[in-house]
Amino acid sequence: MARSAVDELSASGAFERTSSSFRDSILRDPNSTFPAEAGRYHLYVSYACPWASRCLAFLNIKGLDKAISFTSVKPIWGRTKDSDEHMGWLFPSSSTEEPGAEPDPLNGAKSIRELYELASSNYVGKYTVPVLWDKKLKTIVNNESSDILRMLNTEFNDIAENAALDLYPPHLQSQINNVNEWIYDGINNGVYKCGFARKQEPYDEAVEKLYEALDKCEGILSHQRYLCGNQVTEADIRLFVSLIRFDEVYAVHFKCNRKLLREYPNLFNYTKDVFQIPGMSSTVNMEHIKKHYYGSHPSINPFGIIPRGPNIDYASPHDRETVG
Numbered sequence: 001m002a003r004s005a006v007d008e009l010s011a012s013g014a015f016e017r018t019s020s021s022f023r024d025s026i027l028r029d030p031n032s033t034f035p036a037e038a039g040r041y042h043l044y045v046s047y048a049c050p051w052a053s054r055c056l057a058f059l060n061i062k063g064l065d066k067a068i069s070f071t072s073v074k075p076i077w078g079r080t081k082d083s084d085e086h087m088g089w090l091f092p093s094s095s096t097e098e099p100g101a102e103p104d105p106l107n108g109a110k111s112i113r114e115l116y117e118l119a120s121s122n123y124v125g126k127y128t129v130p131v132l133w134d135k136k137l138k139t140i141v142n143n144e145s146s147d148i149l150r151m152l153n154t155e156f157n158d159i160a161e162n163a164a165l166d167l168y169p170p171h172l173q174s175q176i177n178n179v180n181e182w183i184y185d186g187i188n189n190g191v192y193k194c195g196f197a198r199k200q201e202p203y204d205e206a207v208e209k210l211y212e213a214l215d216k217c218e219g220i221l222s223h224q225r226y227l228c229g230n231q232v233t234e235a236d237i238r239l240f241v242s243l244i245r246f247d248e249v250y251a252v253h254f255k256c257n258r259k260l261l262r263e264y265p266n267l268f269n270y271t272k273d274v275f276q277i278p279g280m281s282s283t284v285n286m287e288h289i290k291k292h293y294y295g296s297h298p299s300i301n302p303f304g305i306i307p308r309g310p311n312i313d314y315a316s317p318h319d320r321e322t323v324g
């Protein structure tokens, strides 16, 4: 069982992601094990992580930031225990150590690994973020971001300040599922397949698929504002977290340089459009993003040097109001 993403390799040298293991659900029903209640749950994230960031994005745009608290870990992986070599997410020891990161306010944990060990004494697997934590039962409810998005969209609607915003509306669900599938495979996970490949062939295959998917998005976005029409949906938030990291990190660190995001007029403007949705920009901490990737994978970037550029301003004007 892989204990870190850099170990998730198949015999052919391709990157293969293992699945998440805590898959309980928070429900609107007050009699369920994990009922949707204000103040009861906590989201542990890393600003660096696209999967965690998409949960944070939902938290903000649904207006759940007062009902569900969150903490970000430090961006660079470090030793989680003296007794073994595992490298993973760490909390800072004070709130001034690393701007944006905070000590664990609930359990005083030193690492995300410690939270997994508190939740389950026989856990084997990766110690990933996001972690959706139940303060009352002191356990992990769920560590799979795609599940967490669905819960945040619907189950907290009695307390969400923006309950009317439905990011997974019934009439678009099959379209969203379909888009999610090829975008996950080609782009969200695709960039990791490019970056973590240890042989030329799996890298070549992943790059091919990545650019096929990006070209397809560019085509869709040439005639409509968002991926599933003219309203923003879950699919857009899921694509956004990869696009915002693309030119700053993936193009260099994961060798996704056949074409840059800023060479795609629609995708580039679309990224700015989504970034400018109220609540989104605070989920993007480029400092953490760059420090994490360039600093946590010594097999790819042994000296941990962080490239200076390109420092794109995603708050600058875009043309998306005119599309669709």
Ligand SMILES: N[C@@H](CCC(=O)N[C@@H](CS)C(=O)NCC(=O)O)C(=O)O
Pocket: 003, 004, 005, 006, 019, 020, 048, 049, 050, 051, 052, 087, 088, 126, 127, 128, 129, 130, 143, 144, 145, 146
């Ligand atoms: N399937 C998970 C994936 C989460 C994931 O891979 N998170 C990465 C950070 S981007 C992580 O925490 N990795 C820790 C490790 O590989 O040891 C989800 O979407 O929630």
